[in-house]
Each structure stands twice: as C-alpha cells, then as structure tokens.
Amino acid sequence: GRHVLLLAWSALVLAFFSVSPGKREVYLFPMLPALCIAAAPLLPGLLRRQVTRSVLAGYVGILALAALALGAGLLDGADWAMRSALERGIDAATMQAFAKWLCGFGLAAMAILSWARPRRIGIAVVATTALLWTVHGLGLMPALDPYSSSARLMQRVGQRIGPDAELGMVAWREQNLLQADRPVTDFGFRQPWDVQWQRAGAWLEQAPRRRWLFVLKQAMSPCVDPRQAIDIGESNRNRWQLVPGTAWKPGCVAPPGAASARDDAQGNDD
Numbered sequence: 283g284r285h286v287l288l289l290a291w292s293a294l295v296l297a298f299f300s301v302s303p304g305k306r307e308v309y310l311f312p313m314l315p316a317l318c319i320a321a322a323p324l325l326p327g328l329l330r331r332q333v334t335r336s337v338l339a340g341y342v343g344i345l346a347l348a349a350l351a352l353g354a355g356l357l358d359g360a361d362w363a364m365r366s367a368l369e370r371g372i373d374a375a376t377m378q379a380f381a382k383w384l385c386g387f388g389l390a391a392m393a394i395l396s397w398a399r400p401r402r403i404g405i406a407v408v409a410t411t412a413l414l415w416t417v418h419g420l421g422l423m424p425a426l427d428p429y430s431s432s433a434r435l436m437q438r439v440g441q442r443i444g445p446d447a448e449l450g451m452v453a454w455r456e457q458n459l460l461q462a463d464r465p466v467t468d469f470g471f472r473q474p475w476d477v478q479w480q481r482a483g484a485w486l487e488q489a490p491r492r493r494w495l496f497v498l499k500q501a502m503s504p505c506v507d508p509r510q511a512i513d514i515g516e517s518n519r520n521r522w523q524l525v526p527g528t529a530w531k532p533g534c535v536a537p538p539g540a541a542s543a544r545d546d547a548q549g550n551d552d
Contacts, residue, residue: 288320325404335403339395342403342410346391353384376425383421387413432457435517439496440464442514442524448493450485452478453501455518466496476536479503483530490527497523505534 295313328334356363356377367377391410398406427433432455440463443449450467451458453475459466469481483505486493499521502511510529514522 285320285323288316292316292320329404335400338403338407339399342391342395342406345410345414346388346395348388349384349391350388353381353388356381356384372426380422380425383417383425387417432461432517435515435522436461436463438514439524442512443494446492448489449496450482450493451496452482452503453498454496455520457518458496458522475501475503479505479536483534486525486527486530487532490530493527495525495527497525499523503536505531505536507531 292313296310299309363377366372367374390413394406394409394413398409436458439449445464448467449462449464450469452469454468454471459468467485469478469485478501482495483503486495496514497511499513502508502523502525506525507529510526512524512526514524516522
C-alpha cells in the first residue's frame with residue numbers, strides 16, 4: 283500500500299511539472315527520494331544478481347576513467363581544454379585546480395572500485411557518489427562559479443561605476459540582478475527592449491552624472507552615444523556594456539523598430 287502511495291505521488295509530480303516549460307528537471311528532484319524509498323525493498327535481491335553488480339561496477343569505472351581523462355587533458359593543456367577556458371575567460375590557475383580535483387576524484391574512485399569488487403559494489407556506488415558530491419561542492423563548483431555565473435562581471439561593474447553611483451538594467455538576466463553589489467533599478471523584466479529604453483532614458487535624464495545602465499550589447503539603443511558606451515565583459519555567452527547617463531541623448535525617441543525585439547531567453551540564465 284505505501285509503495286503505491288509513493289509511486290502515485292511521484293507520478294503526480296511528474297505530470298504536474300512536465301506542464302511547466304522552465305527548468306522542470308530542477309522541480310522533479312523532490313520526487314527522487316520517494317522513488318528510492320519505493321524501490322528499496324528490491325535492492326537486496328538486485329545486488330545478489332551478477333548483471334546488476336557488473337552494471338554498477340561499470341558505472342563507477344567509467345566515472346573514474348572519465349574524470350581522470352578530463353583532468354589529465356586539462357593538466358596537459360589540450361587544445362579543446364584551452365578553447366573552452368578561453369571562451370569562458372578562465373585563467374590557467376583555475377584550470378589547474380579544477381584538473382587536480384578531477385584527477386583526485388578519479389584516483390579515489392578507482393581505489394574504491396578495487397576494494398569493493400565483487401561483493402561490496404553497492405557500498406562502492408554509495409561511497410563514490412558521496413565522494414563525487416563532496417568534490418563537486420568543495421572543489422569543482424567553487425573554482426568555476428565566478429566564470430559560469432555573473433559574479434565576476436557584476437564585481438567589475440561595481441568597481442567601474444564606483445560606490446556612490448546608481449545602477450539600472452536593460453535586457454538583463456536574473457543572475458545580474460541577484461549578484462549586483464547594490465540596489466538596482468529595472469524597467470520591466472519581460473517588457474520589450476524599446477519599452478525598457480523609454481523608461482530607462484527618462485530615468486537617466488533625472489541624474490545623468492550619477493546614473494549608469496547595464497545593458498545587453500545586442501539590445502543597445504540608437505539614443506546612446508556609442509563613443510561613451512563601455513564594453514564591460516562577457517557572461518553566459520553574452521556581451522554586456524555600461525552606459526553612463528551622459529551618453530543618453532536628451533529627448534531622443536528611438537524608432538519603433540529599433541531594439542524592440544525581446545530576447546525569448548531573457549531571464550533564463552544559460
């Protein structure tokens with residue numbers, strides 16, 4: 283009875299969140315513990331079967347070898363690794379630290395697999411998974427987070443405009459707002475770009491010496507003097523610019539077709 287209840291609840295979660303178009307894989311995670319509890323009575327019998335133990339051993343082995351191969355490639359400066367680092371702006375020291383964590387995990391996973399075979403493979407899977415999440419949380423993500431999020435970019439923005447400046451955003455992403463170092467003025471998260479610019483222009487005119495706009499480069503308005511726009515960097519494969527209030531042309535009204543398209547992915551961080 284209780285297994286049917288757990289499985290039925292999981293099916294309802296799957297059906298409900300499959301309707302949502304955004305990040306459904308995140309919202310489905312809470313049903314996994316229920317599925318594990320429902321399947322738990324089957325585990326002892328499965329682990330007694332040779333085919334199950336072989337599959338689990340293969341999983342741990344492939345995970346370990348993949349980590350070792352990736353880590354070795356990063357340490358050796360392989361072309362694909364250098365291209366990836368260059369695209370994300372990752373420095374050599376960060377790449378080296380990331381590679382060492384990967385190699386350490388791969389060696390540890392291989393040691394666990396050698397110790398566990400053939401009868402303790404269930405323990406090996408649990409230990410390897412725990413080790414993977416530990417390495418992910420302590421080593422991999424802390425190294426990559428400044429480059430995979432907007433943290434470094436928004437830090438540069440704050441340093442460039444100074445502590446006393448006011449910041450507005452046009453065509454922004456959620457990460458930009460969350461990782462800004464001060465309160466931010468926005469002009470409509472889901473509004474078309476030309477509508478955002480109309481509101482932003484009026485806001486800039488009120489205090490042009492103190493106010494700045496953080497803008498997606500492809501959404502730049504013709505009402506901005508391009509000579510004063512500052513290319514502040516790249517994040518999530520997008521280029522971003524800073525616009526001082528003095529760059530806004532007073533009284534300018536952008537034609538309806540200019541910067542009017544709204545990026546369908548706005549707000550969905552890549």
